[in-house]
Amino acid sequence: MIKRIGILTSGGDASGMNAAVRTAVRSSIHFGMEPYAIYRGYHGMIRGEIEPLNSRSVSGIIQRGGTLLKSARSDQFLTAEGQAKAVEKLKEHDIDAVLVIGGDGSFRGAQDLDELGVRVICIPATIDNDIACTDYAIGFDTAVNTVMDAVNKIRDTASSHERVYVVEVMGRHSGFIALYAGLAGGADAILIPEVPYSLDDICSKLQEANAKGKTHSIIMIAEGATGDPEAGRLPQDSPSVQVSQYVQERTGYETRMTILGHIQRGGSPTVNDRLLASRLAYHAIELLHQGKSGKMVGEVDHRLKTWDLHYALAQEKQLDLEYYHLSNILASI
Numbered sequence: 001m002i003k004r005i006g007i008l009t010s011g012g013d014a015s016g017m018n019a020a021v022r023t024a025v026r027s028s029i030h031f032g033m034e035p036y037a038i039y040r041g042y043h044g045m046i047r048g049e050i051e052p053l054n055s056r057s058v059s060g061i062i063q064r065g066g067t068l069l070k071s072a073r074s075d076q077f078l079t080a081e082g083q084a085k086a087v088e089k090l091k092e093h094d095i096d097a098v099l100v101i102g103g104d105g106s107f108r109g110a111q112d113l114d115e116l117g118v119r120v121i122c123i124p125a126t127i128d129n130d131i132a133c134t135d136y137a138i139g140f141d142t143a144v145n146t147v148m149d150a151v152n153k154i155r156d157t158a159s160s161h162e163r164v165y166v167v168e169v170m171g172r173h174s175g176f177i178a179l180y181a182g183l184a185g186g187a188d189a190i191l192i193p194e195v196p197y198s199l200d201d202i203c204s205k206l207q208e209a210n211a212k213g214k215t216h217s218i219i220m221i222a223e224g225a226t227g228d229p230e231a232g233r234l235p236q237d238s239p240s241v242q243v244s245q246y247v248q249e250r251t252g253y254e255t256r257m258t259i260l261g262h263i264q265r266g267g268s269p270t271v272n273d274r275l276l277a278s279r280l281a282y283h284a285i286e287l288l289h290q291g292k293s294g295k296m297v298g299e300v301d302h303r304l305k306t307w308d309l310h311y312a313l314a315q316e317k318q319l320d321l322e323y324y325h326l327s328n329i330l331a332s333i
């Protein structure tokens with residue numbers, strides 16, 4: 001019999017996490033269970049930052065970005081000692097099962113908890129959208145819309161000044177944001193970690209486009225499109241700096257660069273993110289109520305699907321390269 005549900009958000013925050021928390025709290029009550037907040041993810045779990053929630057605690061948060069439950073990345077939880085402490089704290093608070101809302105690091109933590117006998121279900125929330133077994137993760141749609149909106153604005157000034165703009169977006173290991181926002185924003189080149197690129201080829205394409213009468217261009221680049229996963233953490237190491245310098249030197253076009261940064265993580269969630277968050281969280285709570293554990297809930301072809309966590313974590317999320325090819329075709333005409 002599952003009575004108390006702990007709910008946590010962990011890793012990089014994502015718009016729509018609050019919508020998921022709201023649904024998780026109210027669905028727990030709907031199924032006759034007691035929802036508890038575990039603040040600051042696994043970090044807070046280890047420290048016993050656990051408090052009861054009620055229906056009113058989650059009023060007025062569906063439209064808010066960020067996470068009411070706070071988020072953190074915990075190195076301590078990566079150790080056996082940290083995990084043992086976390087399990088002890090859950091027992092102290094009589095938490096029978098946990099809902100984890102986060103990305104792949106959070107899912108790995110959940111897998112560890114499951115192996116230690118804690119019932120746990122995960123739902124994907126990360127702007128990177130790099131979790132397999134779901135088409136989309138909570139927060140991705142909002143982030144992509146934010147980027148598209150920024151590109152629209154950058155295009156205005158790019159066209160006035162007839163410049164090349166390099167726009168850098170998040171995604172250390174994943175090109176989803178760059179690819180989707182690049183295609184939706186009409187980028188002339190999209191540089192992502194998954195596809196090797198040649199700056200000389202890109203310069204040649206810009207020159208060909210210029211010869212056809214194009215007077216400004218947008219190059220969309222993911223922060224991880226460098227070949228080095230740790231690069232791009234400091235502005236001077238950012239790939240956009242290098243790309244814009246290179247393009248200016250090689251073509252003589254005036255370039256500018258913009259790093260969109262954490263603006264991509266905030267803001268009111270889109271309809272898609274609110275719907276996804278609500279549906280995933282409800283189903284996850286239903287599974288916890290049934291005593292299930294070690295699973296993630298995803299959405300594939302608009303239908304909710306439950307997957308074994310081990311299986312999901314072993315899969316690599318595939319980027320749809322059709323988007324990439326289409327963008328290249330449209331930019332070359």
Ligand code: F6P
Pocket residue numbers: 012103126127128170171172223265
């Ligand atoms: O994983 C989400 C993400 O936003 C990545 O796209 C980005 O590289 C990273 O988090 C930034 O992390 P932090 O907020 O710790 O700087």
